[in-house]
Amino acid sequence: MAETITRSPRTRGLRTRPSAAEDRPPKRAEVSRQQILDVAASLFRARGYTETSLRDIGAQVGMKAGSLYYHFASKEELAADVLRIGVERVHEAVASAVAALGPGAPMKARIEAAISAHLETLLVESDYTSAHIRCFPYVPPSLKAQLSQARRDYEAIWRRLLDEAAAAKALAPGIDAEVARLAILGALNWSLEWFDPVRGRPEELIRTLVAAFTR
Template sequence: MSELQPPPTRKIGKADVARAEILSAAAGLMRRVGYAEMSLRDLAAEVNMKAGSLYYHFQSKDDLVTEVMRIGVEVVEAAVREALARHPDLPPTDRIMIAVRVHLDTMLKKSDFVSSHIRCYPFVPTPIRNRLREVRRSYDRIWIDLLGEYLGPDAAYDDVRYLRHLLIGALNGALEWFNPNRDSAMAFAGHIEALLRNAR
């Protein structure tokens, strides 16, 4: 699957289509096998290319991985921002739950880009992490703002930061245990909501 939409102001060429196909296949492969085990040879086989042809689009494996992971953050951030923009006046807990449900839905059902980022980030080299710092901070700021509103104006910044780590860690951890034949993402979200409401 691919969330990539080429810019509408220029003609879409074969290179754009091939690049999008490579990124989509790489996201799926990274989700399944991780960063270290993803080989460019296996990726090339998935998109019916020679391994060397991938270098026409990306200078290295790490350049490709960085782009996949950057898209992953941007996809979930855009989905959460769009959902929140439709409900600007709801109470803080309700807005948090909108973000929780969109994050879960995007990660578990809609985007290999998002799930591959979450699964691979702990294992990628430091230079890749450094290149992803700003895009990750942009998404983090959504949660910092939401949780700051939830805890109130007198909350210490560390309280907000630790709550963000706790909540996002729980959401992302669902990648390891969630089974669609057994579990419900919305039921999981409901338990989170109950905890947030009972804590007030």
């Protein structure tokens, strides 16, 4: 039940000025680490790594740039968390989508599930994954090194999947499994540059890739 508030005739119908507590920007302790990560992921996705500053991120969460150091030692440390989460989320999505079909599922269906899960995470579900794809080529070498294991772990899913497809003769004739992996992931990640979410999920791209690389 909503609380009933009685106002005097003098104040009824008038907007009262917010209290000092309501009017002030949030303190650093009131802004959670998760809020900062979410804002950073959104800005990294939209602008890229080099064009996003700590000042930009701080402005979005209502903090001065210097106050962000309460949570993160540097922009690089913040970006490392955002990009790591991004690759972990797509890893989990693809692994879950393939596993849900069961080990006896046709290879074509498993590859289609992996493609669909990658696209869904990249384009619809996660600013973090989109930020990873957009920013990784431009981050410092030290940050790339920090992310290398997480990226290798995710790539291993695709290597295993496509190697199994090749062994089952489920790849299109003349298609090498490693070339297929690079081509599929390249096409999926490039969709970030042209896909319009207003038009819905990119079913045509999914069908095209499955038809091009499987039989």
